[in-house]
Amino acid sequence: MNQNKIPQATAKRLPLYYRFLNNLHIQGKSRVSSKELSEAIKVDSATIRRDFSYFGALGKKGYGYNVEYLLGFFRKTLDQDENTPVALIGVGNLGTAFLNYNFTKNNNTKIEMAFDADKRKVGKTIGDVQIYHIEDLEDNLENISVAILTVPVSEAQNITDRLINAGISGVLNFTPARITVPEHVRVHHIDLAVELQSLAYFMKHYPLEHEEEQ
Amino acid sequence: MNQNKIPQATAKRLPLYYRFLNNLHIQGKSRVSSKELSEAIKVDSATIRRDFSYFGALGKKGYGYNVEYLLGFFRKTLDQDENTPVALIGVGNLGTAFLNYNFTKNNNTKIEMAFDADKRKVGKTIGDVQIYHIEDLEDNLENISVAILTVPVSEAQNITDRLINAGISGVLNFTPARITVPEHVRVHHIDLAVELQSLAYFMKHYPLEHEEEQ
DNA sequence: TAAATGTCGTGAAATTATTCACTTAATCCA
DNA sequence: TGGATTAAGTGAATAATTTCACGACATTTA
Numbered sequence: 001m002n003q004n005k006i007p008q009a010t011a012k013r014l015p016l017y018y019r020f021l022n023n024l025h026i027q028g029k030s031r032v033s034s035k036e037l038s039e040a041i042k043v044d045s046a047t048i049r050r051d052f053s054y055f056g057a058l059g060k061k062g063y064g065y066n067v068e069y070l071l072g073f074f075r076k077t078l079d080q081d082e083n084t085p086v087a088l089i090g091v092g093n094l095g096t097a098f099l100n101y102n103f104t105k106n107n108n109t110k111i112e113m114a115f116d117a118d119k120r121k122v123g124k125t126i127g128d129v130q131i132y133h134i135e136d137l138e139d140n141l142e143n144i145s146v147a148i149l150t151v152p153v154s155e156a157q158n159i160t161d162r163l164i165n166a167g168i169s170g171v172l173n174f175t176p177a178r179i180t181v182p183e184h185v186r187v188h189h190i191d192l193a194v195e196l197q198s199l200a201y202f203m204k205h206y207p208l209e210h211e212e213e214q
Numbered sequence: 215m216n217q218n219k220i221p222q223a224t225a226k227r228l229p230l231y232y233r234f235l236n237n238l239h240i241q242g243k244s245r246v247s248s249k250e251l252s253e254a255i256k257v258d259s260a261t262i263r264r265d266f267s268y269f270g271a272l273g274k275k276g277y278g279y280n281v282e283y284l285l286g287f288f289r290k291t292l293d294q295d296e297n298t299p300v301a302l303i304g305v306g307n308l309g310t311a312f313l314n315y316n317f318t319k320n321n322n323t324k325i326e327m328a329f330d331a332d333k334r335k336v337g338k339t340i341g342d343v344q345i346y347h348i349e350d351l352e353d354n355l356e357n358i359s360v361a362i363l364t365v366p367v368s369e370a371q372n373i374t375d376r377l378i379n380a381g382i383s384g385v386l387n388f389t390p391a392r393i394t395v396p397e398h399v400r401v402h403h404i405d406l407a408v409e410l411q412s413l414a415y416f417m418k419h420y421p422l423e424h425e426e427e428q
Numbered sequence: 429t430a431a432a433t434g435t436c437g438t439g440a441a442a443t444t445a446t447t448c449a450c451t452t453a454a455t456c457c458a
Numbered sequence: 459t460g461g462a463t464t465a466a467g468t469g470a471a472t473a474a475t476t477t478c479a480c481g482a483c484a485t486t487t488a
Binding site for chain 1: 444445446448454455456
């Protein structure tokens with residue numbers, strides 16, 4: 001595989017490309033240029049061409065990219081065929097939002113089960129996903145490698161430790177806690193307060209220049 | 215001001231530093247080193263020292279940083295005194311999560327009002343925030359510069375246009391739509407599906423190396 | 429007081445990412 | 459068919475970010 005040659009910045013944009021191509025395909029468009037893509041997803045066209053070029057020559061000069069071909073290519077590259085099973089930990093408002101969000105639609109991730117500490121929620125189903133009690137975490141987490149963590153910050157590290165013990169190797173952490181994990185576990189943090197505050201900071205201090213932001 | 219000298223990557227970490235220092239202060243710690251900070255927030259210690267150095271010499275050799283002093287400094291720098299008023303657009307599960315999240319706690323942003331298209335929600339209050347009908351957007355959005363966008367993707371561009379017309383200059387966009395805005399408006403995208411998919415991709419293709427992310 | 433230790437601040441190097449601008453090839457159109 | 463146009467792919471330049479590694483100085487300890 002050529003995975004290690006692909007810059008991280010590029011890898012982060014792949015899902016974005018994939019989804020947009022999928023939309024184009026659904027709309028019946030058969031052809032797209034890096035310029036069009038650029039305008040739609042707000043990434044410089046040279047960056048898009050460079051990103052694609054890491055995978056080889058996917059387009060045609062004077063023509064652009066064939067949507068169906070490119071989509072098929074990304075489908076393979078992003079392992080769209082193979083589903084990644086996900087567990088949701090913490091069924092509060094944010095957790096519920098995830099359960100109702102239909103990820104599987106144009107995405108290879110699927111929330112298979114959810115856990116919560118509130119006994120009143122246990123046994124219920126939201127968006128087809130069964131809710132278990134957090135005490136039963138270890139008994140149910142089989143074949144699941146990714147967890148979405150939407151629990152109170154005070155529980156974050158403790159539950160993370162249990163998740164890792166139970167075999168999880170990727171965590172999407174929505175708590176403000178900067179959790180500690182072993183080397184082989186990957187954590188992505190999404191910190192809503194930080195995002196909001198950082199937006200406010202940028203607005204005040206970088207008033208004129210304009211570039212889109214992750 | 216020295217804002218323009220500060221790299222964007224540094225600016226993005228500032229809220230993180232601020233919050234962690236605040237926690238230290240609450241815990242009664244009076245002193246901290248870049249190494250300790252590094253272990254807690256998973257950012258390389260040299261990066262932390264470099265980040266701080268953009269603001270001048272804030273520490274003392276052989277000692278570290280004085281928590282209270284540093285906190286006070288960041289409070290000023292991040293304009294913690296001055297609140298940024300925020301409007302929430304779309305009171306679904308995700309929107310509700312925001313309303314219940316107590317941002318103002320150690321944060322200078324405050325959700326002042328919310329809007330939704332569902333008449334049953336209008337007039338209610340969640341977490342002290344009044345919900346208005348989306349039709350009345352323009353009438354109520356006064357003195358608000360930031361919007362959190364948690365509406366269905368189909369409405370995203372249309373509502374964004376209205377928001378900008380009503381004077382908003384920053385948008386925290388949680389919809390998958392890559393919205394188009396004029397030069398003076400800043401948009402930060404947080405795309406939950408992309409985050410999840412990109413985590414899965416990194417897990418599969420960058421198996422051994424380990425660095426914290428985002 | 430003197431030696432040992434700790435830790436900042438930072439030049440310089442290394443790494444990573446973006447952007448420019450040009451060559452080349454395919455398409456489009458008259 | 460042939461000239462004009464379009465747009466990919468990419469070498470090279472530039473920019474941004476991180477990291478190394480060390481000098482200098484404060485603190486701590488004996």
